[in-house]
Amino acid sequence: MTRYVRRFSRTERVLHWVNALGFFTLLGSGLVLYLPSLSVLVGRRPLVKDVHFWSGIGWVSLLVLVALAGDRRGLLRTAGELERFDRDDARWLTGRRAPQGRFNAGQKLNAVLTAAFTLLFFVSGLLLWLGERDTRFRFASTVILHDGLMYAALVLLVGHLYLAVIHPATRHALRGITVGTVSEDWARRHHGKWTQD
Amino acid sequence: MSDTPVPTSRPGHGARVGRGVFLATTLGGLSSLWWGRAVWSRVSSSIGPLESYIPLIPSGGWRIYTISGSLPGFDPATWRLELGGAVEHPVSLDYRQLLALPKASQVSTFHCVTGWTVHNVAWGGVRIRDVLAQVTPHPSAHALRFVSAEEPYVDYLTLKEALLPDVMLAYEMDGKPLSRAHGAPVRLVIPDMYGYKNVKWLKGIELVPREELGYWEQLGYDQDAWVGRSNGYT
Numbered sequence: 001m002t003r004y005v006r007r008f009s010r011t012e013r014v015l016h017w018v019n020a021l022g023f024f025t026l027l028g029s030g031l032v033l034y035l036p037s038l039s040v041l042v043g044r045r046p047l048v049k050d051v052h053f054w055s056g057i058g059w060v061s062l063l064v065l066v067a068l069a070g071d072r073r074g075l076l077r078t079a080g081e082l083e084r085f086d087r088d089d090a091r092w093l094t095g096r097r098a099p100q101g102r103f104n105a106g107q108k109l110n111a112v113l114t115a116a117f118t119l120l121f122f123v124s125g126l127l128l129w130l131g132e133r134d135t136r137f138r139f140a141s142t143v144i145l146h147d148g149l150m151y152a153a154l155v156l157l158v159g160h161l162y163l164a165v166i167h168p169a170t171r172h173a174l175r176g177i178t179v180g181t182v183s184e185d186w187a188r189r190h191h192g193k194w195t196q197d
Numbered sequence: 198m199s200d201t202p203v204p205t206s207r208p209g210h211g212a213r214v215g216r217g218v219f220l221a222t223t224l225g226g227l228s229s230l231w232w233g234r235a236v237w238s239r240v241s242s243s244i245g246p247l248e249s250y251i252p253l254i255p256s257g258g259w260r261i262y263t264i265s266g267s268l269p270g271f272d273p274a275t276w277r278l279e280l281g282g283a284v285e286h287p288v289s290l291d292y293r294q295l296l297a298l299p300k301a302s303q304v305s306t307f308h309c310v311t312g313w314t315v316h317n318v319a320w321g322g323v324r325i326r327d328v329l330a331q332v333t334p335h336p337s338a339h340a341l342r343f344v345s346a347e348e349p350y351v352d353y354l355t356l357k358e359a360l361l362p363d364v365m366l367a368y369e370m371d372g373k374p375l376s377r378a379h380g381a382p383v384r385l386v387i388p389d390m391y392g393y394k395n396v397k398w399l400k401g402i403e404l405v406p407r408e409e410l411g412y413w414e415q416l417g418y419d420q421d422a423w424v425g426r427s428n429g430y431t
Binding site for chain 1 (some may be wrong): 200201202203204205210211212213214215216218219222223226227229230231232233234237255259260261262263264265266267298310311312315377378416417419428429431
């Protein structure tokens with residue numbers, strides 16, 4: 001019989017899926033605003049702009065709300081795990097085999113960059129909205145930053161989706177972020193240092 | 198929210214590299230508000246020839262800004278450009294008559310006030326001078342009101358601005374008839390001013406005594422939209 005170990009708390013899972021939902025809503029509405037072919041196809045630019053803006057506000061507000069209402073102490077512990085890189089992580093990142101903790105070095109890097117991108121998306125998006133209303137908030141490069149973030153975030157997303165949904169060795173992780181538990185056997189193989197503790 | 202505790206990895210191992218990466222990415226990103234444009238224009242000119250093969254890059258750097266629910270359509274059989282206001286003889290031009298006016302061509306750069314730029318756009322169309330010759334403005338007329346089929350979009354130029362040598366009513370872009378997305382069949386082009394002055398989907402031009410506030414200007418944009426020295430840019 002397969003034995004399972006708990007990898008993600010409910011707070012972590014809710015945060016992940018709120019973030020995913022927000023990201024895809026913003027990506028979809030954002031591409032309609034950004035790509036001429038989609039802009040022409042869909043039309044209704046003022047409506048799409050509103051959807052995009054309020055999704056952004058809702059996205060960040062929900063993330064903050066879930067973090068505050070959920071297991072804050074647990075999240076802080078997780079943040080501590082995510083930001084620490086040891087020698088094994090350095091080895092792992094340079095393509096060598098090395099035992100990994102609850103998060104491997106790639107997952108840590110993905111989480112750290114995603115957090116920074118979220119903040120930058122929010123700030124640049126707010127500046128775009130404010131700049132349309134008041135020239136004091138207008139920078140020549142806000143739109144470049146916002147668009148550039150989209151490309152950078154897409155690169156991360158494609159890698160993340162490939163590993164979480166397609167790659168046979170790693171896609172078991174999807175179970176963890178959905179129901180919370182992963183098989184002990186899989187955890188031992190992929191996150192040896194975590195299961196030892 | 199009650200939550201099942203999760204066994205975490207042993208704490209205290211390794212350096213807090215993540216904090217540094219987070220801060221560096223955030224600060225790098227924010228500082229790009231000042232250097233982003235210069236770098237992007239270099240990147241986009243070097244990948245220029247590839248752009249049309251990458252579906253996630255707006256073709257040629259254009260974005261299509263509209264203010265209403267749908268883009269105005271164009272039917273050559275029924276379309277008219279109404280020239281009126283303070284003039285001797287108001288005229289209603291159809292598409293064929295517009296194309297029959299003396300044709301001008303130019304290559305100019307298009308700047309949007311939101312920060313994107315399209316270099317070297319080839320425009321074909323007619324100069325304002327040749328359009329005004331059709332109607333003979335009254336001496337009291339000192340400005341032009343450009344009316345878009347996309348309601349309620351309008352904008353104004355002074356007569357002096359409209360007669361700058363590189364201002365035109367463009368019905369061709371990059372060698373092809375102006376597409377619907379870019380304002381078919383004819384739009385205003387004034388390269389020295391930001392895009393919001395370059396009214397798309399023109400359906401009428403009126404001679405008026407003085408300039409008033411256009412669509413975006415009523416929402417706070419500068420009436421004189423000179424590129425690089427208006428709307429908060431210096």
